[in-house]
Amino acid sequence: MGRVGFGVAVGCAVVSCAIAAALAWRRARGRGRWRRAAEVVREFEEGCATPVARLRQVVDAMVVEMHAGLASDGGSKLKMLLTFVDSLPDGTEEGTYYALDLGGTNFRVLRVQLGGKGSLILNHQVERQPIPHELMTSSSENLFDFIALTLKRFVEKEDGSQHHSDDERALGFTFSFPVRQTSVASGVLIKWTKGFSIEDTVGKDVAQCLEEAMTKRGLNMRVAALVNDTVGTLALGHYYDEDAVAAVVIGTGSNACYVERTDAIIKCQGLTNSGSMVVNMEWGNFWSSHLPRTSYDIALDDESPNPNDQGFEKMISGMYLGDVARRVLQRMAQESDIFGDTPQNLNVPFSLRTPLMAAMHTDDSADLREVKTILQEYLHISDVPLKTRRLVVKVCDIITRRAARLAAAGIVSILKKIGRDGRTKGKPRRTVVAIEGPLYSSYAIFRDYLNETLVELLSEEVAQNVILKVCEDGSGLGAALLAAAHSVDR
Numbered sequence: 001m002g003r004v005g006f007g008v009a010v011g012c013a014v015v016s017c018a019i020a021a022a023l024a025w026r027r028a029r030g031r032g033r034w035r036r037a038a039e040v041v042r043e044f045e046e047g048c049a050t051p052v053a054r055l056r057q058v059v060d061a062m063v064v065e066m067h068a069g070l071a072s073d074g075g076s077k078l079k080m081l082l083t084f085v086d087s088l089p090d091g092t093e094e095g096t097y098y099a100l101d102l103g104g105t106n107f108r109v110l111r112v113q114l115g116g117k118g119s120l121i122l123n124h125q126v127e128r129q130p131i132p133h134e135l136m137t138s139s140s141e142n143l144f145d146f147i148a149l150t151l152k153r154f155v156e157k158e159d160g161s162q163h164h165s166d167d168e169r170a171l172g173f174t175f176s177f178p179v180r181q182t183s184v185a186s187g188v189l190i191k192w193t194k195g196f197s198i199e200d201t202v203g204k205d206v207a208q209c210l211e212e213a214m215t216k217r218g219l220n221m222r223v224a225a226l227v228n229d230t231v232g233t234l235a236l237g238h239y240y241d242e243d244a245v246a247a248v249v250i251g252t253g254s255n256a257c258y259v260e261r262t263d264a265i266i267k268c269q270g271l272t273n274s275g276s277m278v279v280n281m282e283w284g285n286f287w288s289s290h291l292p293r294t295s296y297d298i299a300l301d302d303e304s305p306n307p308n309d310q311g312f313e314k315m316i317s318g319m320y321l322g323d324v325a326r327r328v329l330q331r332m333a334q335e336s337d338i339f340g341d342t343p344q345n346l347n348v349p350f351s352l353r354t355p356l357m358a359a360m361h362t363d364d365s366a367d368l369r370e371v372k373t374i375l376q377e378y379l380h381i382s383d384v385p386l387k388t389r390r391l392v393v394k395v396c397d398i399i400t401r402r403a404a405r406l407a408a409a410g411i412v413s414i415l416k417k418i419g420r421d422g423r424t425k426g427k428p429r430r431t432v433v434a435i436e437g438p439l440y441s442s443y444a445i446f447r448d449y450l451n452e453t454l455v456e457l458l459s460e461e462v463a464q465n466v467i468l469k470v471c472e473d474g475s476g477l478g479a480a481l482l483a484a485a486h487s488v489d490r
């Protein structure tokens with residue numbers, strides 16, 4: 001071989017070695033990025049761990065807080081609010097009742113016809129009405145006048161000539177803002193939320209405000225029950241099944257209520273002569289050192305409008321789960337470069353909503369096409385390998401599993417407090433928990449995790465006597481049913 005040929009051969013060898021070295025370095029760098037991303041997920045999974053022993057500690061801690069909240073106001077993270085609801089609908093109610101559901105920038109009015117025992121709900125009509133933005137910061141008189149006028153038009157349209165104008169109608173009023181209840185049909189507004197800011201309503205009885213507005217509009221109607229959506233869900237559950245003793249809402253937010261013996265409610269002694277009362281737990285504000293809190297949860301809480309508040313809700317409700325997932329993906333991007341340059345949308349709070357997280361989690365296609373589509377369209381992350389997509393699904397699973405298991409622990413806390421957790425001697429009693437919200441009703445993986453956890457905490461024998469019954473529209477139908485149950489015209 002000549003010198004020229006030899007030189008070419010050497011040159012080719014050098015280039016080949018360089019290419020091989022570059023490829024090896026790139027593969028090693030890729031493996032390093034992958035290892036770091038996997039390590040972020042592994043650490044997150046460890047932080048979210050909910051073994052049965054830990055869940056039992058959560059159960060015990062919540063029961064302690066329940067006792068403290070029943071003893072005195074301000075004595076617990078759980079408010080354990082008195083509702084003065086001492087009788088629940090049982091299916092014997094008869095007649096036509098109305099409901100008004102005010103919980104945000106829209107409100108609904110309903111007309112419900114009840115047929116009595118054996119007939120149940122004959123039919124119902126619903127109308128939704130947006131609230132003009134200016135009324136959300138106007139005056140109490142203007143807001144309630146608008147609501148009363150809408151309600152009057154609805155009544156006239158639906159009733160026609162079927163109802164004598166002299167007959168007083170009963171209304172269930174679902175008012176989903178902080179209220180200090182003073183009776184089953186009255187309560188004082190503590191503060192507005194959700195974009196409302198009407199100062200002259202704070203400290204007033206909101207039921208009285210509505211009744212005054214209805215009277216001015218010539219509408220002969222009274223508030224028979226002032227409730228929140230969770231109590232309405234329990235009412236709806238009990239209407240269909242008398243074994244319903246508690247209700248849980250797991251949607252955008254989360255809360256629970258249950259039927260408590262009045263002799264166990266120390267702070268209500270002398271306020272009622274009935275043997276039991278529905279207690280609104282406001283369990284979203286529960287907190288315990290036993291809850292599996294991670295750095296992502298802490299950051300979310302610190303950056304929220306209500307830091308150090310609603311800690312339990314921020315770990316189990318639909319408002320927050322998607323953003324916890326976003327924060328984990330953001331850390332993966334920052335520390336591993338697994339998504340290339342950190343996508344800007346990963347830095348935007350709530351850019352990954354819980355329904356999107358659930359859609360990725362439930363993607364059962366072989367190549368995880370839905371995961372790829374959501375990452376690309378909503379987070380602007382393109383060309384994500386299948387291996388990485390599987391890691392994203394793993395993050396969704398960790399978050400969902402923790403949320404469902406903690407929600408199950410909350411339910412067991414209620415059962416333990418009222419002696420329905422199997423600790424008492426004798427055959428376990430059939431117990432129905434009414435449940436509302438898309439996390440349970442529409443998210444099958446969440447529902448399966450929650451049901452499995454109930455079995456782990458209660459045992460198979462006890463759990464088979466605990467029925468979680470989906471009850472949709474407690475804030476509407478449930479409110480009308482409570483109006484029927486607490487109407488003197490029954």
